[in-house]
Amino acid sequence: MAKEEDFSDPRIPNRDACVLRYLVDRWAAERPEKAHVVFADGDEWTFAELQKKVRAKAAGFRELGVRQGEHVAVWLPNGPDALLAFYAINYIGAVFVPFNTAYRGSLLQHVIANSGARFLLVHPDLLPRLSEIDLAKVEQLVVTTNGEADFAPLPVTRFDSLCGDENDPLPLDRPIEPWDIQSIIYTSGTTGPSKGVLSSYLHMFSNAGPESWPMVGEDDRYMCVAPIFHIGGMGPPFVMLARGASVAMIDNFSTDEFWSVAKATQSTVVFLLGVMATFLLKAEPGPGDRDHTVKKAFMVPLTGDAPAFTERFGVDIYTIFNMTEISSPIVSEANPIKIGTCGTVRDGVEVRLVDTNDCEVPVGEIGEMLVRTDRPWAMNSGYNANPEATAEAWRNGWFHTGDAFRKDEDGYFYFVDRVKDAIRRRGENISSFEVEADVCRHPAVREAAAIAVPSEYSEDEVMVVVAPVPGKSIDPHNLAEFLIETMPYFMVPRYVRILEELPKTPSAKVMKAELRSEGITPDTWDREAAGLRVRRESFSS
Template sequence: MGPRDFTDPRIPNRDECVLRHLLDRHAAQQPDKTHVIFEDGEEWSFAEVRRRVIAKAVGLQKLGVTRGERVAVWLPNGREGLLAFYAINYLGAVFVPFNTAYRGNLLAHVLKNSDARILLCHPDLAPRLAEVELAGIAQLVLTGPAAPGTPPLPVVQFADLDGTEEELAPLAAPIEPWELQSIIYTSGTTGPSKGVLSSYLHMFSNAGPESWPMVGSDDRYMTVAPLFHIGGMGPPFVMLARGASVAIVENFSTERFWETVRATRSTVVFLLGVMATFLMKQPPGPHDRDHGVKLAFMVPFTEQAPAFTERFGIDIYTIFNMTEIASPCVSEANPRKRGTCGRVRPGVEVRLVDANDCEVPVGEIGEMLVRSDRPWGLNSGYNNNPEATAEAWRNGWFHTGDAFRRDEEGYFYFVDRVKDAIRRRGENISSFEVEVEVCAHPTVREAAAIGVPSEYSEDEVMVVIAPVPGQTIDVVELSTFLAGRMPYFMVPRYIRVIDELPKTPSAKVQKAKLRREGITADTWDREKAGMRLRRDAIG
């Protein structure tokens, strides 16, 4: 790195945080070091990645892609997805990935919202385009032969996007850290998906060296999350920022997880949601510690974390993050406080507030607000949605929509989505905390806690659960189990067992759908079954 380009010390140099300049620097300084490894064992060095990226960038340039243009990408994890991401940013264009589960109205919405002219698409997905209004899409780039039903648009094969570095048009000026890098669509659990506008500085701040100091230049981060999700797009970027490597895996598999870790020689993994639960519920074996992983991020951080460390020999960290922000809370290794998501990291400010944005006392529950001391360090709003942008960025702070409490030592604890909280007979109940306790039962794979109308007033607690494969859930035994672990008012009255919880295309549980379905004919009612709870025991 040369002398600082910016007088503001909060802004890194371009070759520390802008993808094109980062890739150029590492390819020059450490050309033979591996930057990416795939599931089949193929590895690409920094020099090889740069060569392949420039070839695709030239091909996109020949299609007329210009700096600042939005380019839509509808691809699964793999070589083409990674090259599309890097090549688009190498030109200074904007990477706009779509969830591969989208179809119908969701697909039509993001096509229109994105303002994209070109769509890089897997051929198996292309026939879905015939079902919707294509908005501004005028060119398809397919990663294989067109399938029957593909709409009659001009088609170019991704393999034919090619060119040499000599053909690459030079930049009129360097790409700046505050320029738009990506638009990532949120899950849309409460309405149409929102496109989060992210600058290079936002992506760098999300999990860069200052946010995640425990991850270094010699690490290899295995990502199983899709590239259309911040959890999948972020790892290649943040490991590039470190001059380190990433393992690209198509998706999470409980059975193949440790085998893939060993094959890719990964040292860092991210365990989101129920992944850690699934791994812990696998039978113990002699190879549980036969791997090179030194640390894992576990979100949420539950009571099983110490057992996970003991069994697999891995240090556990936890964080709080969402697409719009930049890891404002990060823990130390193996935090002693159950349920924490860490403390505020340097470079950000966090407040917990009431409905009027007034700060709540320590120990009380409030919505988390975040701001950064770095310009462009958080999201730049929502694409073509000024109303949602204004609502989220009130009073100079970003409103997360998540309720937390903070203890005297500065540790934060996630309580619930503000809109998901349950109120039963004067008690405020965290659906998240109910779900954690329910999932602690060995036969439960996943759970969603919701409030349903009570014949008395306010809500009753209901859980919708799915079993561990091969297991049967005994609802009476589960209810007794929970009564011994939870305050009486939190123990669910209603339990419904289904094979799989309904999910959004981003794999978030559709609680709104479960609320609409409410108390179904197959729902078990604890009180009708004669199990009434007193304040200290089962009656």
């Protein structure tokens, strides 16, 4: 285990508290028999077993030629190979650079070139996509499993053969520091090329560590259903490692199997992103609703269904606001009563809501959220090989999230919209996020996207594009009548378009730019043309 270092700045934890290599060694010494990871098939790695596996694989990467500080690209689905690669790459001080398994064509070529990686670890089923693109600086492919590698355009080494001596001390050029880059995670925007977020060990630690998520402790087990190439899938193993705790790594989210898998893996904490909570609530009630071990759930965003979720499934609900680039600046208490909030500012973080000139807006008004932290290196270190995007995001010494919020008198923050997605209709500013939340309360709607489309009167009209719950159909007239009763008159969508699935980026963000460009299609239903009009309320004087 690394010698403990006391840094002069008390805001920076010791290396063995936040650097992956030293955490693996620390817990193998202090808690060798405790499980750190369990998989859906029942396989389990204790901290002692984890250390042996990681050291052997790290030695194999070193023998292959991977050096400290080098970027190693990883293109794998969730599973033991992906997790082991993540830990082994970091163990020798190299940088873990995961790619989305949905990438192909020009997007795949872009991220490979941007990564600057010489080594690419890849699943054999993905190899044919590599023959279609320029592999930039990649010199060597490492291929998992025993699948065919006939389509490999470069020399291949099998991942299983990367197995060095687990007792190799693996000396470093220098100690791995908390501010060293641990990973590059690509965020796929809905309009521009993906950007590689440079994240230090201290950024990952601050993102969901003990000070950011005090409700998660060393006795918890975090069930991770997000892919490891997202912060939501890469972060949980690391933050539970920082606690000397455990994580359940699950291949993907399944509504039908969610609670049974949680019980089988003895998970106590889950993260419900986007429509996951909606899917679970809209599933038929069953005996598994309360027959599980889950005690705490993060619901993002927090919807009006939260109390019903707690009542039905017996879990405490928390919510946060976060993104890959920052470190959970807004966190709620248990079971917040202010529905729609993201919580309040946590200790160690400063948040401002500003106008287009970075001037702070009054309480209650909408502004873009800017963030900075007291601790050095607690947020992103910029965008890889993209100084222009880095300078734009970090202008005036604050990180610009691109998200519009409002804050109430009690200090609670409420997400309004992506700045570029706001809708203005007949003098009223409308949050597409709030429209979508109301639309998704309809029992037949699985997911929704609200967009602005041109109005013949000026400004915008509101359009929603919806997808149905499996086995159900959406009647646009019925949906409109439902919304007239539940939302302000000016927010009620004029147009409804029904699709089986909403178009999404490889990181599962709805492609609103594509929907806006398609506009009012022939299959779009028009509420006003159907004779269903909404009137402003009048009041007697």
